[in-house]
Amino acid sequence: MTFTTLEGPIRVRFAPSPTGELHAGGLRTALFNYLLKRSLGGQLILRLEDTDLEREIPGAAERIMDDLTWSGISFEEGASEGGPYAPYSQSERTGLYQEAVAELIERGGAYRCWCTPQRLDEIRNRARREGAPPRYDGHCRRLTPDEREQLIKQSRPSVVRLASPETDTIVIKDIIKERISFRSRHLDDPILQRSDGRPTAILAGAVDDHLMQVTYVIRGEEWLPSTPYQELIYRFLNWKPPHWAHLPLLLNEQRGKLAKRDPGGTIAELRRDGFLPEALNRYLVSLGRGNLPPEQGWDIESLTDNFTLTDYRAGDAIYSLTALRSENARLLRQLPETKLVARSRPFLAEILPETSSWEEARLVASLSVVQGESVHLRDMVERLAGLLHPPEAAAHLRREFPTADRLLQAIMEELHDQPVTWEADAIKTAINRTGKALGLSGRNLFAPIRLAITGTDHGPELPRIAELIGRSEFLRRIEAAAAGWKAEENL
RNA sequence: GGCGCGUUCGUUCAGCGGUUAGGACGCCGGCCUCUCACGCCGGUAACAGGGGUUCGAGUCCCCUACGCGCUACCA
Secondary structure, three states: OOOOOOOOOEEEEEOOOOOOOOEHHHHHHHHHHHHHHHHHOEEEEEOEOOOOHHHOOOOHHHHHHHHHHHHOOOOOEEOOOEOOOOOOEHHHOHHHHHHHHHHHHHOOOEEEEOOOHHHHHHHHHHHHHHOOOOOOOOOHHHOOHHHHHHHHHOOOOOEEEEOOOOOOEEEEEEOOOEEEEEEHHHOOOOEEEOOOOOEOHHHHHHHHHHHOOOOEEEEEHHHHHHHHHHHHHHHHHOOOOOEEEEEOOEEOOOOOEOOOOOOOOEHHHHHHHOOOHHHHHHHHHHOOOOOOOOOOOOOOOHHHOOOOHHHOOOOOEEOOHHHHHHHHHHHHHHOOHHHHHHHHHHHHHHHOHHHHHOOHHHHHHHHHHHHOOOOOHHHHHHHHHHHHOOOOOOHHHHHHOOOHHHHHHHHHHHHHOOOOOOOHHHHHHHHHHHHHHHOOOHHHHHHHHHHHHHOOOOOOOHHHHHHHHOHHHHHHHHHHHHHHHHHHHHO
């Protein structure tokens, strides 16, 4: 196809509607715009598509911005940073759209329509019944100038529709889909301006992309059916259309449209769980183009290194929380100590408030015990909490280890007054020494101790846990377990 | 129903007329190991179906099926 090389500088935009939480698909679109801008140079605009007041949710715009910031995406121009093409909220640009509509009508690219919602309903129902295409029947398009004059004089409410051509085929060149053609006889005459004067998304998007000098429109595939109409608007107004790139949709694991209710659907949920933005970004970028080379960096800037829109396939991609978790766990394992602590702070405050008084070094040492087996920050802190505040030891498992009593007694003696440095390696040596004296090794040696101090039979290396909780707590738990077993025996 | 887009292992991508159809994640097995995880080694598994074109088709064309999107005075 023709898009073998994309050239900058470019102007791109992310245009969310403030109607709810940012979801994974939205973030992916924003990310692609950001990455293309970074790799070719230019500006990224944040434009608020808030022309539909009824569906607007207060605070949604702020939360979307906050999620974008969290993921590392920043804008040159936008609703909150301003810029040369302000305002960047469509609700404040109504006049601009009305000017475009006037021009469009004058050039024959649009016409007023006085049909009532009831009549429109009837047309739709009839079309559905008869299996005909559900399109506007063009009634008002065929009005004579006199009839029009009359209706205008009566000041009856009217909308403005695009006058789609009757013949001809609209061909869209798309960077990802390549070539898409729409036969004009199948096109509708969509509403561009509502009866209250506000624009619809088709119009507002086209006008803004032109006025804001946007060169590449990168958006979700759900917009594909609107593209021929926007292309038509550009043609009627003699504007140069932008390059189009329609991103395949993200599907959930059941192959349905990814919804906010799906696992990991919203960015807010991912943040609550302690996913790392770098892992999320990397996963989102890899969907549709395969794995990134292992040497590729994690931060958002290095994601621009090999970023090309033409690498992406045209098919839908399945967003799998399992895959994201594995990517996140991989990054978590590589996370440097200082970042580890910084990123964990909110979760420590929530789950282990007592750590607020801990020294940085102690936090690093503690988190690193569970770092390797955790999938995200919340999971990691919960695992740490599990070691610090274990459930009751599983007393019944004593039956599995007839030597447990003797072993725990010996361990208490060995580690009680012995001059054993309370450090993992020394503890390990001491445990092995005890085992040797009793003729125990391997599972028979470690499992009863592990059960006594953690209540479970798996987890990080035992000596590391011992070091983490400290000598007195370690001995206390051993003693408690031994006592618990004894009590059970006396029943 | 109409229009548009899509369809290679379970998932995610390679493949761009001739390959034992490859990698990664998952899964299974082994090694390591006190356990789990990590790491390393090995294995499992796919061209939706049917017609063409061609000496030869996962690769090009057509049809069917399936999936998804749009079909609002939503975005």
